[in-house]
Amino acid sequence: MNNQQQHQKTMERVQQGLDRRYRKERHFRWLGLGAIILGLLFVSFLFITIISNGYTAFQQTYVKLDVFYDPEMIAPIGETDPEVLSRANYGGLIKASMRQMFPEVTNRREKKVLYGLISTGASYELRNAVMSNPALIGSKAEVWVVADDDVDMLIKGHIDLRLPESDRRIKDNQLGWIHLLQEQDRIEKRFNTTFFTAGDSREPELSGIKGAIAGSFFTLLICLTIAFPVGVAAAVYLEEFAPKNRWTDLIEVNINNLAAVPSIVFGLLGLAVFINFFGLPRSVPLVGGLVLALMTLPTIIIASRAALKSVPPSIREAALGIGASPMQTITHHVLPLALPGMLTGTIIGMAQALGETAPLLMIGMVAFIVDVPGSVMDPSAVLPVQIYLWADSPERAFVERTSAAIMVLLAFLISMNLLAVWLRKKFERRW
Amino acid sequence: MKKLISAAVALSLTGFVSMASARDYISVVGSSTVYPFATVVAEQFGKTTKFKTPKIESTGSGGGLKLFCAGVGVEHPDITNASRRIKSSEVERCAGNGINDIIEVKVGYDGIALANSKKAPQFKVTRKDIFLALAKQVPDPKDPMSGKLVANPYNTWKEVNKDLPDMAIEVLGPPPTSGTRDAFAELAMEGGCKKIDWIKAMKKKDKKAYKSLCHTVREDGKYIEAGENDNLIVQKLEANKGALGVFGYSFLDQNSDKVQGSLIDGVAPTFELIADGSYPVSRPLYFYVKKAHMGKIPGIIEYLAEFSSDKAWGEEGYLADKGLIPMPTEERKAFKSDIEAMKPLKL
Numbered sequence: 001m002n003n004q005q006q007h008q009k010t011m012e013r014v015q016q017g018l019d020r021r022y023r024k025e026r027h028f029r030w031l032g033l034g035a036i037i038l039g040l041l042f043v044s045f046l047f048i049t050i051i052s053n054g055y056t057a058f059q060q061t062y063v064k065l066d067v068f069y070d071p072e073m074i075a076p077i078g079e080t081d082p083e084v085l086s087r088a089n090y091g092g093l094i095k096a097s098m099r100q101m102f103p104e105v106t107n108r109r110e111k112k113v114l115y116g117l118i119s120t121g122a123s124y125e126l127r128n129a130v131m132s133n134p135a136l137i138g139s140k141a142e143v144w145v146v147a148d149d150d151v152d153m154l155i156k157g158h159i160d161l162r163l164p165e166s167d168r169r170i171k172d173n174q175l176g177w178i179h180l181l182q183e184q185d186r187i188e189k190r191f192n193t194t195f196f197t198a199g200d201s202r203e204p205e206l207s208g209i210k211g212a213i214a215g216s217f218f219t220l221l222i223c224l225t226i227a228f229p230v231g232v233a234a235a236v237y238l239e240e241f242a243p244k245n246r247w248t249d250l251i252e253v254n255i256n257n258l259a260a261v262p263s264i265v266f267g268l269l270g271l272a273v274f275i276n277f278f279g280l281p282r283s284v285p286l287v288g289g290l291v292l293a294l295m296t297l298p299t300i301i302i303a304s305r306a307a308l309k310s311v312p313p314s315i316r317e318a319a320l321g322i323g324a325s326p327m328q329t330i331t332h333h334v335l336p337l338a339l340p341g342m343l344t345g346t347i348i349g350m351a352q353a354l355g356e357t358a359p360l361l362m363i364g365m366v367a368f369i370v371d372v373p374g375s376v377m378d379p380s381a382v383l384p385v386q387i388y389l390w391a392d393s394p395e396r397a398f399v400e401r402t403s404a405a406i407m408v409l410l411a412f413l414i415s416m417n418l419l420a421v422w423l424r425k426k427f428e429r430r431w
Numbered sequence: 432m433k434k435l436i437s438a439a440v441a442l443s444l445t446g447f448v449s450m451a452s453a454r455d456y457i458s459v460v461g462s463s464t465v466y467p468f469a470t471v472v473a474e475q476f477g478k479t480t481k482f483k484t485p486k487i488e489s490t491g492s493g494g495g496l497k498l499f500c501a502g503v504g505v506e507h508p509d510i511t512n513a514s515r516r517i518k519s520s521e522v523e524r525c526a527g528n529g530i531n532d533i534i535e536v537k538v539g540y541d542g543i544a545l546a547n548s549k550k551a552p553q554f555k556v557t558r559k560d561i562f563l564a565l566a567k568q569v570p571d572p573k574d575p576m577s578g579k580l581v582a583n584p585y586n587t588w589k590e591v592n593k594d595l596p597d598m599a600i601e602v603l604g605p606p607p608t609s610g611t612r613d614a615f616a617e618l619a620m621e622g623g624c625k626k627i628d629w630i631k632a633m634k635k636k637d638k639k640a641y642k643s644l645c646h647t648v649r650e651d652g653k654y655i656e657a658g659e660n661d662n663l664i665v666q667k668l669e670a671n672k673g674a675l676g677v678f679g680y681s682f683l684d685q686n687s688d689k690v691q692g693s694l695i696d697g698v699a700p701t702f703e704l705i706a707d708g709s710y711p712v713s714r715p716l717y718f719y720v721k722k723a724h725m726g727k728i729p730g731i732i733e734y735l736a737e738f739s740s741d742k743a744w745g746e747e748g749y750l751a752d753k754g755l756i757p758m759p760t761e762e763r764k765a766f767k768s769d770i771e772a773m774k775p776l777k778l
Contacts, residue, residue: 112747120749124478160688167549167688202471202753279506281454283486364460368470370477370484379456379486389489392660394467394685394754399662 050410054403060192060205061147061155063118063181065097067126068140074130077138085131090123094145102177113174119146121206144188149204149397151178155189158396169396195404199372200386204397207390209405211372215285215365215380216354216412222289222376223296223353228346230293231300235342238301239308240330259298266295267359275363282364283379291359296349303345307338340427347420351413357384383409454505457485457730461495461512462610463659464541464679465716468755469512475749476737482730487512492610499719500525509724509731513717514541514610519778532722532775536735537766539744540756542680542705542713543615544692545602551672552596554693556588558711561695562623563591564600565654567647570627578629583649603657603664604648604677612648614714615677619695621645622711665690680705680713681754705756706746713756722773739767 071077073096074088095115099105105114122145129143130136150169153159155178165172181187198208242248270291274280280287311334319329360366366385373380381389383405390402459469466489477484490498492513499511500521517535525533545561547554563569564585571579572590588595605612624645625631634641648654657664661678665686668676675693680700683692692700696711704710718738725731737743744750746757757763 116752163688169685169687202467202474275506281506282458283488364488364490366489368466368473368487368489370474379458391662392463392489394661394681396685 050403050406054400054405054407056156056158057195057400057404058192059156059189060194061152062144062188062190063147063151064142064144064186064188065094065118065122066100066140067093067097067143069093069126069130069136069138070096071138074137078134079137080134082131085134086127088127088130090126090130091120093126094118094122102180110173113171114177117148117151117174117177119148119205120203121146121201144190146194146205147187149395152205153397154178155187156400158400195401199370200368200381200389201370202368202393202395204393204395204401207398207401209383209386209408211369212381212383212386212405213408214373215288215369215385216382218285218373218376218380219288219292219382220350220354222286223292224346224350226290227293227296227300227349231297231346232304232342234297235301235304235308236330236335239305240326240334255298255301259302262358263295263356264358264362266291267362269294270359271362281377281379283367283369284377285373285380286376287363288360288365288382289376291363292353292356295356295359296346296353299349299352300342300346303348304338304342307341307345308334310341311337337429340423340429344420344424347416347423351416351420354382354412354416355384355409357382357388360385383412453728455729456483457510457728457734458508459485459487459510459512459718460490460498460508461488461510461718462492462514462716463489464492464514464610465512465538465718467681468538468716468750468753469718471749471753472734472738472743475743476730476734480730480733480737482733485510485730485734491608493608496521496719497524499721500528500530502528503530503721503723505728507721509728510718510720510734512538513719514714515613516715516717517719517776517778522776522778530721530723532773534720534722534770534773535776536718536720536738536770537758537762538716538718538738538755539750539758540705540713541716542683542700542710542756543611543618543677544680544683544700545619545675545677545695545712546668546683546690546692546700547675548668548672549689549691553691554588554595554675555697556595556693557592557626557696558619558623559626560588560592560595560623562620562626562645564588565602565620565648566624566644567649568644570630575627576629580644583651583653586653598673600653601655601671601674602653602677603655603667603674605659605661606656609659611677611679615712616646616648618712618714620648679754680756684754702751702756706759716755719776722775725773735770739763739770 070093073092074090075081075084079085095111098114098118099111102114105111125145126143147155150159151174154170154175159168159170161168161175170178178187194206195208197210198206199211201207238248238251270287274287274290275282315333315337316329319333320326324332357366360382365381366388367379367381368389369379369381371378387402387405387409390398390405457473459473461469466487470487473485473487476482488495488508492515495508495511496513496517499508501507517533522533525531545554545556563583566583568580569583569585571577571581572584585591585600587597587599589597591600604615621642625634630641630644633644657667657676661682664676664678665682668674669689676690680702683690683700684702698704698710700710700712705713720731720735740748741763742748744755744757744763746760748757751757758766
């Protein structure tokens, strides 16, 4: 009896506490779910603001002009000397075409405002057209040219027309002209190819990210050719050959430590060693790649060592057992098996390097560079630097271009990370 | 692996070889305030001449002069932009590294605006109000003539001057490393500081104390250092109606639908009023050229010619379109002839 009572009492106790324990467990689960939801909210907020700010940058406003390739303003018909053709006054052709469309504008100041509707880049467009086909001289043609950034902002709806005239970048007389052009179907939004084919520019409508992408490519190329072989070799030595003593422990601690050093420190090191001591030029991808290689080396070494560790000792023992030398064991068996893990680590390190600006600041890669770099010795900027420079520019039209450049950078980062995941999924071996 | 290593070695070798050969583009460093103007000229220059587009780094005035004065040779920059005049200590540093002839070019003027959101009423302040509202130490408000200093006690603009609105003092501005901040301290704060007679008298006796009194900005959170990015300040002003911001005229010009410039001593920061010198807080912008590099690096002389042409820095030039306040015609002419004669700087 006593015993049964005792048993019931315990059961009761357990029953009483059970609800509480279940509740606690539910709360614990909700907490984790809440953390995930919060994280997703932040990410979607980030993506929504960037995309909603930036998607318009992939379109650009164009204006149709009736251009007369006046032989008097360019060169006589039949002239093919590129020197003469390149020096001609193409801006004048555009001005003449605008004057013809709006003959009522005669005041000098008003005329200047009128010409301002068309981008300064339009005259280079005409020049390139004539230089590639001198037979154009003397003919008339309809040409679509790039509109000025203020016009572009108006067409995209970024200018609030309810504001008083003095507070707007586009004045009432310009609005009148633009409406007239719109009525004649002379204004059109098109895909912004300039954004992907041009280097940096101070005119938002002429600026592009090709220069920055090329700069990032060359920088990462140098970074990879140095960091990957050195990192893998260091990992192989430390994991397979090095004796376990105080020195190797010290080296290991240092490598782990270096992985956490702020990247600006590597920039300072690069400035002191590569530029001041070796005398390499500033602002070139070669130096940028060297600095980023120093930065990613610890990441690659750590990932490679982990990959080597995960190869089971039985593989090594079997290889050695049938008479392979240690070098053959490593190059024929261990390294191929560890390579997917090493590559994953390397790609993640490269993605990190792609998004880095701080160390590049010290070696002069935060710079205005118009020409698209063609080699590792040409001055260049990189993608994150381009974003930083545009975010700092006063012109309103750079706001959307900043977001568009961020979208391009994110696209590269996501595809690099996907590649890493795919490589791991495809080649990883589990024992 | 062998191939890879030899490729890397070959790559680094080509690096060292080409480093010794000449640079075929102009290298410019310096102020972030001059950067938006210099880059426009550089781009124009690259597109209309046979030379490569100059490379322009935004390093700040002080950082630029440090790089500029490091020596003569292709690895050192040819030109540095500055939002203040070169200091005699910097000239000495240059001379110590073998740079004796520096050509000084004034580019034009930049107005510094004190602005707030369009949604709030426009501010009308004097430079004295600015000094009293932002200085770390101010004359004791109980007895301003006594010469006694106290830590800045003002919390609202109304306490500073009873004609001003009853709003908490909150000013967003650049950090001390910025040339804009230096110029703001010198022109707006010192300008107001001098209006107080006994402080003005102090200048003769103890110049150092006078300067530190007039230039030191309060650190109790009323002046907020908002970083070097002027766009950020504009965005913050839009969100916060009660705050004022300090930034360059070109940002005011581009954002005239969001922010309005305050009247300082009764003058608004407009293009015309800065150009004719009536707006009190405007400063000259400069760049400095290494004479030893002229003729060695291709294009420097032509770049200077482009910069000093009327279509660039003239009253109707493309730099004015970007927000630079041009110099008066006489001053432009004088600088242009100095450039043509390559007249070196004398302090």
